[in-house]
Amino acid sequence: MEAKIRLENITHSFKETGLVLNGISLHVNDGEFVSIIGPSGSGKSTIFQTIGGLLKPEGGDIFLEGRRINGETGNISYMPQQASLLPWRTVLNNVLLAQELAGRTDESEVRTWLAKVGLSGYENAYPHQLSGGMKQRVAFIRALLSPQPIMLLDEPFSALDEFTRFDMQKWLLAIWEEKRKSVLFITHNIEEALFLSDRIVLLSPRPAKVIKEFKVPLNRPRTDRLLLDDSFLQLKREIYGAMKEGETHESH
Ligand SMILES: Nc1ncnc2c1ncn2[C@@H]1O[C@H](COP(=O)(O)OP(=O)(O)OP(=O)(O)O)[C@@H](O)[C@H]1O
Numbered sequence: 001m002e003a004k005i006r007l008e009n010i011t012h013s014f015k016e017t018g019l020v021l022n023g024i025s026l027h028v029n030d031g032e033f034v035s036i037i038g039p040s041g042s043g044k045s046t047i048f049q050t051i052g053g054l055l056k057p058e059g060g061d062i063f064l065e066g067r068r069i070n071g072e073t074g075n076i077s078y079m080p081q082q083a084s085l086l087p088w089r090t091v092l093n094n095v096l097l098a099q100e101l102a103g104r105t106d107e108s109e110v111r112t113w114l115a116k117v118g119l120s121g122y123e124n125a126y127p128h129q130l131s132g133g134m135k136q137r138v139a140f141i142r143a144l145l146s147p148q149p150i151m152l153l154d155e156p157f158s159a160l161d162e163f164t165r166f167d168m169q170k171w172l173l174a175i176w177e178e179k180r181k182s183v184l185f186i187t188h189n190i191e192e193a194l195f196l197s198d199r200i201v202l203l204s205p206r207p208a209k210v211i212k213e214f215k216v217p218l219n220r221p222r223t224d225r226l227l228l229d230d231s232f233l234q235l236k237r238e239i240y241g242a243m244k245e246g247e248t249h250e251s252h
């Protein structure tokens with residue numbers, strides 16, 4: 001079967017920075033959760049911008065379900081690094097926005113999912129009345145319920161404290177395991193990537209290339225206990241080792 005999304009040898013440079021993406025190839029299969037990990041400034045968000053069509057890559061191709069979409073917008077639901085709710089719209093209307101843009105709204109579906117993430121009673125609240133974690137949940141539900149076949153999540157939890165972050169990860173998993181939408185997730189946290197993903201793509205420092213891919217053969221549904229599991233810790237060591245090695249190669 002065609003991959004949901006496939007990047008083939010994507011290259012991109014910025015005038016100010018020079019080469020940022022150095023031949024990135026990766027894919028996400030239908031219903032798969034794939035994480036990209038890499039150091040800060042390596043080019044992760046730039047990869048998302050090329051997939052979302054905000055940037056046209058200099059070289060290489062991007063395929064959505066087999067169709068080439070270089071430079072095309074509107075194909076992807078995207079949750080950017082900073083939650084981007086419209087302050088003048090209520091929670092309900094912020095989530096409905098993505099569906100409105102696609103010309104297909106389902107208010108009862110939106111209400112159901114808001115309730116599942118603990119936001120019933122907040123449908124008519126405005127973003128400034130919500131905590132950081134609640135805003136993230138609204139932005140996530142918006143991405144989840146938009147009609148596009150794949151979600152890009154760019155470090156959605158990096159601004160949250162450790163406790164809230166872990167709650168959000170567990171919550172994201174529960175929701176995702178129910179809906180199984182294809183996800184490409186950016187993080188620089190190895191543990192987060194392991195806990196959530198089916199597969200992890202490790203990037204080098206800038207200019208980014210794929211150093212290695214790791215399958216995460218851990219059973220679902222995943223629980224807290226997994227974090228202390230031998231296989232989990234073994235994979236964590238392996239990825240950490242590969243990451244260190246990637247950095248060393250870069251500096252020689
Ligand atoms: N529009 C732009 N114009 C010029 N340079 C840019 C632009 N966008 C990103 N860059 C540069 O490209 C490099 C990669 O940036 P990018 O935002 O993709 O990194 P990242 O891996 O997402 O980092 P972080 O983990 O900190 O979010 C950085 O050096 C950045 O300065």
Ligand SMILES: [Mg+2]
Pocket residue numbers: 044045046081154
């Ligand atoms: Mg980024």
